[in-house]
Amino acid sequence: MKTNTGIALLGAGRMAQVHAAAIVAAGGRVAVVYDPATAMADALAARTGARVAATAEQAIADAEAEAVVIATSSDTHVELVIAAVQAGKPVLCEKPLASSLADSRRCIATIGEAAARKVFLGFNRRFDRGHASLRTAVHGGDIGRLEQLTITSRDPLPPPLEYVPRSGGLFRDMMIHDFDMARAVLRQEFVSVTAHGSSIIDPEIGRLGDIDTASVTLLGADGAIVTILNSRRCAFGFDQRIEAFGSAGMVMSDNPRQCGLQRYSAAHPGTPAPILAFFMERYGDSYAAEIRLFLQCARDGQDMPVNAYDGLMAAYLAEAATLSLKQGKTIHLSGPDQEFHHG
Template identity: 65%
Template sequence: MTGIALIGAGRMAKVHVASIIAAGAKIATIYDPVAEASKLLAAQTNAKVCYSAAEAMNDPSAEAIIIATSSDTHIELLYEAVKAKKPVLCEKPLSANYQEGIQFIRTIGDDAAKKICVGFNRRFDRGHASVRNGVHAGHIGRLEQLTITSRDPYPPPLEYIPRSGGLFRDMMIHDFDMARSIIQQPIISVTAHGSSIVDPEIGKLGDIDTASVTMIAEDGALITILNSRHCAFGFDQRIEAFGAKGMLVSDNPRQSGYTTYTSEYPGTSAPILEFFMERYGPSYTAEIQTFIACSREGKDMPINAIDGMMAAYLAEASTASLKHKKTITLTGLDQEFTNV
């Protein structure tokens, strides 16, 4: 049974605990800067409490590492994990600062970067994966339009907004990664629009809560991503791939297969799921299973640190597009988005 060093004991760490157990692994060590949080989660998982990240990572009982702390701590912990020479899965983003992430890749090299798994769990969602596989298999011919919709049931706490990195880096980054995995070709331009209409307080904190991004792929295919921090009818997560021969759709799963057929409710289906763990719980487990399998076999991770920086690249371009109110032509990871 693979032992995991879990760095973090907050919400995402608890999500990973459930997936680690479901995947047949165990929590070996836990570290969180808040000692009481570490102790509480360790008591629930029979794990060893550690008092530094290095101690948790280097413990002999830990064969792999999962980093599930706040975004602004990831890069420092990743350097520590590389020193420990153990496989690591890091929640997105790799770094709170884009240039820090690029420097990290340069410092450790591409080979080491490919051994780092980035937590884009939505790639493991069955519906989304089926769309991706269908596009790659040519089921709809040439892809012409890709539309990705992600809407949360409600906004995060206001205190989270200033440290989130912004909607593009925190929320839409999942959709940037999904788009890249489906189209499998370079994106040449990005145009972003955004506003704060769900909660004006989010705007006062310098962020947006409603956004759309249009991207153009090298062959002319159009990618549209829609995000909102609020959705009155649940957790809205859909993908539509439209091509020369037809269309593939990953729709919202529903709470049940129940449908009402009456004069008042003709053909009314059950509501969609309301919470991200209801929607993506199985994908987190599949992500952990894949991470553990690659760790044991010494394989490159299917979603690695380079993928993480490519998604971050699109997030930075979108941030710059919104700020400067212009389309951003993409030239490479070294592009400076501060002076476009």
């Protein structure tokens, strides 16, 4: 697979535009675009020099498309992943793998576990420089035995209300990144999930059946405790932090700042510059790193380091958290193919 790899980009919305920029930054090119919203597809194709396909199948089959990136709505991911795999093309699928645990299971069952490990799942926060450094430090034993992991993820503003009913819910749409990060740091599965959530930022989100403020506690098989905090609103920007505490110390991945300025005055005694505004400012570089790694693994025929099986496991934790919130109980875990048990 050459450096200037041609990619079929499925989707032309916000996340597809993020991936289009990352493809170019990683040295690839968008060869063909498909989106049922033809005006959006035309606009993205014009910006990238790509052609517009009439159908997703046409885009996948395009002769110049050596790989496929899926950035469509969550409810379309499974069928498109299956189509790309069956076409014999490397595929990167934006999170989540599917809009439900049942569909995630169906995807893995259809393509097979070996193929599933060659589907790159877009948990791009694994490739953020700070988060990756924290993970390396934990795995290298810098803090001794990991005892507590705290993951904080707060968006600057809630999503549009029309998005809420089709999002799958906060656990599946937002916290799913943090479930994956917890698994990546601990390198073990969890034995229980306990969730709390409320709708206190915008009561309309609650009326639409979702929450906007949540905490989840995961218990690792070795006794390590993971706490995940999510909020749909943060007055000071995009709050993305991880703290790993262990028997020999602690490491943190903090919020990057807009610049290195620190202000000293009576009103601002040592106040640093603001944190970054939203996900593209924070994670733009990690999207490009994700694409580069995807193309390298595809070229070498390797399993993807974060793959469809990781997508299944994140969906499993999201489903367990949803059930815990609904029932007000701790959910005990025995594997993604097993039924949940509560205590």
